[in-house]
Amino acid sequence: MEQRRTRLIAALDTRDPGQAETWAAAVSPHADAIKLGLEFAYAAGFDAVERVAAGRDLFLDLKLHDIPNTVGAAIGSLGRIRPAMLTIHAGGGSAMVAAARKACDESFPEDRKPILLAVTVLTSLDEHGLAEMGIKDGVKAQVLRLAELALRNGADGLVCSAHELAALRAEFGDKPVLVTPGIRPRGAAVGDQKRIMTPTEARTAGSDWIVVGRPITGASDPAAAAAAIAAELSA
Numbered sequence: 001m002e003q004r005r006t007r008l009i010a011a012l013d014t015r016d017p018g019q020a021e022t023w024a025a026a027v028s029p030h031a032d033a034i035k036l037g038l039e040f041a042y043a044a045g046f047d048a049v050e051r052v053a054a055g056r057d058l059f060l061d062l063k064l065h066d067i068p069n070t071v072g073a074a075i076g077s078l079g080r081i082r083p084a085m086l087t088i089h090a091g092g093g094s095a096m097v098a099a100a101r102k103a104c105d106e107s108f109p110e111d112r113k114p115i116l117l118a119v120t121v122l123t124s125l126d127e128h129g130l131a132e133m134g135i136k137d138g139v140k141a142q143v144l145r146l147a148e149l150a151l152r153n154g155a156d157g158l159v160c161s162a163h164e165l166a167a168l169r170a171e172f173g174d175k176p177v178l179v180t181p182g183i184r185p186r187g188a189a190v191g192d193q194k195r196i197m198t199p200t201e202a203r204t205a206g207s208d209w210i211v212v213g214r215p216i217t218g219a220s221d222p223a224a225a226a227a228a229i230a231a232e233l234s235a
């Protein structure tokens with residue numbers, strides 16, 4: 001079987017457009033896409049998102065989670081940004097995911113439709129965190145449940161931790177795009193993440209894309225940190 005190519009998304013979490021542009025330029029030779037999310041969009045605005053993303057593949061991580069009409073309309077407002085990937089929360093339910101699918105289909109040209117990704121269980125949560133919300137049968141069961149809901153309603157892929165990749169591939173096959181944050185090169189600070197793996201482990205487990213933020217942006221040389229992770233993925 002051909003080895004899956006695992007690609008790198010660099011998460012550029014900052015409020016500062018100048019910093020985002022500097023990081024984007026530094027990591028772009030090594031990362032396959034950049035991610036801008038809530039911190040940047042709220043602080044710098046969508047014009048800045050558009051500027052930093054120009055000429056680059058953008059993972060726009062807004063993690064939309066609202067009533068179907070609002071989520072569909074929000075996606076409809078993103079047309080000028082043309083993200084390569086876009087996130088919603090699978091926990092918004094079937095009708096919300098379906099509304100997001102419809103909005104993607106109607107708001108973007110056929111050849112520039114974003115990959116619609118449904119976040120299953122955040123990588124900052126563990127069994128205890130889920131139990132606090134009344135979900136008592138564990139992370140894997142919840143990820144599989146939300147994955148089924150999201151894929152059935154039109155999501156192209158899922159955001160999960162690398163720990164669930166094997167179960168998701170066994171259940172849903174090769175087609176869904178599986179994106180895994182919570183990636184920590186050996187020895188890197190874990191921070192608020194709970195379900196982590198190294199780049200090599202995530203690649204071996206079948207990740208299509210890994211998302212790495214602070215291990216790159218917090219490094220003294222972000223370009224070198226991104227290059228080292230890219231090298232690890234292609235070793």
Ligand SMILES: O=C(O)c1cc(=O)[nH]c(=O)n1[C@@H]1O[C@H](COP(=O)(O)O)[C@@H](O)[C@H]1O
Pocket residue numbers: 011013037061063087119121122123124159160181182183191193211212213214215
């Ligand atoms: O959707 C995401 O990208 C996401 C989902 C998830 O479950 N966990 C998660 O960490 N993320 C994002 O991935 C990035 C991880 O950043 P670091 O922990 O700094 O590597 C952040 O921008 C998070 O918002």
